Amino acid sequence: MEQQIFGFAGVGRMGSLMAPRLLAAGHSVHVFDVSNDSVAAMEKLGATRAASMAELGNKTDTVFLSLPNPEIVNSATLGKDGLIEGRRVKRVVDFSTIGPRMAGIVARAIAVRDMVYVDAPVSGGLKGAREGTLAVMIACSKAVYAEMEPVLKIFGKPFHLGEVAGQAQTMKLANNLLSAAAIALSSEAMVMGVKAGLDPKIMLDVLNISTGRNSATQDKFPRSILPGTFDFGFATGLSYKDVKLCIDEAEAMGVPMICGAAVRQMLAVTNAMYGADSDFTSMCRVVESWAGVEVRG
Numbered sequence: 001m002e003q004q005i006f007g008f009a010g011v012g013r014m015g016s017l018m019a020p021r022l023l024a025a026g027h028s029v030h031v032f033d034v035s036n037d038s039v040a041a042m043e044k045l046g047a048t049r050a051a052s053m054a055e056l057g058n059k060t061d062t063v064f065l066s067l068p069n070p071e072i073v074n075s076a077t078l079g080k081d082g083l084i085e086g087r088r089v090k091r092v093v094d095f096s097t098i099g100p101r102m103a104g105i106v107a108r109a110i111a112v113r114d115m116v117y118v119d120a121p122v123s124g125g126l127k128g129a130r131e132g133t134l135a136v137m138i139a140c141s142k143a144v145y146a147e148m149e150p151v152l153k154i155f156g157k158p159f160h161l162g163e164v165a166g167q168a169q170t171m172k173l174a175n176n177l178l179s180a181a182a183i184a185l186s187s188e189a190m191v192m193g194v195k196a197g198l199d200p201k202i203m204l205d206v207l208n209i210s211t212g213r214n215s216a217t218q219d220k221f222p223r224s225i226l227p228g229t230f231d232f233g234f235a236t237g238l239s240y241k242d243v244k245l246c247i248d249e250a251e252a253m254g255v256p257m258i259c260g261a262a263v264r265q266m267l268a269v270t271n272a273m274y275g276a277d278s279d280f281t282s283m284c285r286v287v288e289s290w291a292g293v294e295v296r297g
Contacts, residue, residue, distance in 0.1 A: 003027055004151070007056040007063035007089070008047075009076055010096070011038045013233075014122070015066035017129035018095070020045050021154050030059045053077070057086015062148075065094045069241055070102035077106050084110055093118040093148065095136075095155075097238075099173065099245040100166025101252070103139075107165035116144055119165045120152070121172035126233035128156060135175075137161055139168035173246035177260055180239050180280065182216040184266045187284035190221065190295045200226060200295045220281050226297035230279045237276025240267040 005028040008019040016038060022029050023046050031042045032050040039049050050056040053076050056063055063083060067073050073096050077083045083092060092115060094103070107117035117140070124134035134156030138145055145160045152158040161167050189212070193203045200221075207217045224232040243264045250257045266283055273289070274282045288294050 004062070005030070005060045006151075007032070007050065007060040008066070009033070009053060009056060009063060009083070010066035010068075011035075011042050012066070012068070013126060013235075014095070014129050016041065017126060018064075018066060018122075018134075018155055019047065021132055022151075023047060025154050027151075030056055032056045052081040053083045054081045054085035057083045057089035059088065061088060062091040062093060062151075063089050065092065065096050067096045067098075068238065069096075070098035070245075072096075073098050073106060074102060078109050084113055084115070089115060091116045091118060091144070091148070093120050093152075095120055095122050097121045097172050097176070097242050097245070098169060099249050100169040101249065103166040103169045116140065117165050118144060118148060119168040121168055122155065123172060123175050124156060132156055135159065137168040137171045139163065139165055170249065173242060173249060176239065176242040177246045177257075177263065179215060180243050180267060180283075181259065181263045182214040183220060183281060183283050184263050186214060186216040186221065187225075187287045187295075190225075190284070191287045191291045191293060194295050195291055195293045201297050221284075221295070222297075224279065224281045225284050225295055228294070228296050230281050230285065232279050232281045234280050235276060236267060236270050236274060236278045236280045236282055239280040240264070240271050240276075243267055 003026050006022055007030045009032045011019055011031050011033045019029055029047045030050045031039055031047045033039050103119045110117055119139035122134040122136050128134040136152050136156050136158040138158050138160050139162045141163050161171050194200055204217050204221055207213050220232050224230055247257045247260050247264055270283045270286050
């Protein structure tokens with residue numbers, strides 16, 4: 001792939017692992033973040049600091065976004081000194097999870113300035129970001145996808161889901177609802193078993209060759225709950241935001257989410273008890289505290 005110059009906005013937990021992959025592939029990267037420490041860390045790896053989103057848009061044709069929520073994406077792209085004021089940028093590739101409605105708002109607004117919005121949320125956590133094994137969900141025109149596919153492969157496996165901004169967001173919200181639901185329900189089942197005297201490790205061995213197996217029993221419980229570290233790498237506050245977004249979008253489309261609402265409530269309780277910065281596997285800690293037992297290996 002020919003060496004290119006890219007912009008990258010948001011070098012926090014995910015972005016700080018994704019942007020270096022562009023550098024490692026031989027590309028030049030200009031970065032912007034409200035955290036001076038985060039930008040300084042990227043400078044040490046060879047990135048160049050941008051003073052604002054608008055400056056980022058003056059330095060390169062393509063800017064990647066990895067930002068926490070819809071409001072910040074809206075401000076970063078359309079606000080004062082936002083990306084929309086950049087004179088050079090032509091493509092905005094948004095790795096953030098912001099929901100289909102906000103994706104549509106941003107896409108329509110920047111189209112007026114002849115900028116293309118590539119809806120591109122990712123899944124796979126910190127491990128996937130570090131190793132370049134993320135699922136990259138893409139919604140944009142087929143022509144733009146063909147143009148961007150080689151660089152998107154730096155981050156993982158891209159999936160072209162459609163041509164309408166927001167379709168990739170819908171896929172991401174569906175995935176994150178199921179991910180959170182797996183932890184919530186598995187926590188209840190595991191805590192029940194431990195309170196009845198079962199060994200949690202043997203429970204997982206049984207579940208993982210049975211019909212109850214899921215991403216929580218196969219990965220999150222062994223890695224983060226049985227050891228008691230609760231450090232899988234995805235914050236409770238972000239999971240709550242994603243599940244709330246999912247339910248709000250579903251309701252707007254007339255799709256009932258009875259079970260999803262229960263998962264949202266479980267995340268709200270976890271958020272209140274352990275804080276937004278806690279790991280979303282802390283849902284199990286909530287059930288443990290109510291039941292008076294711990295699921296440990």
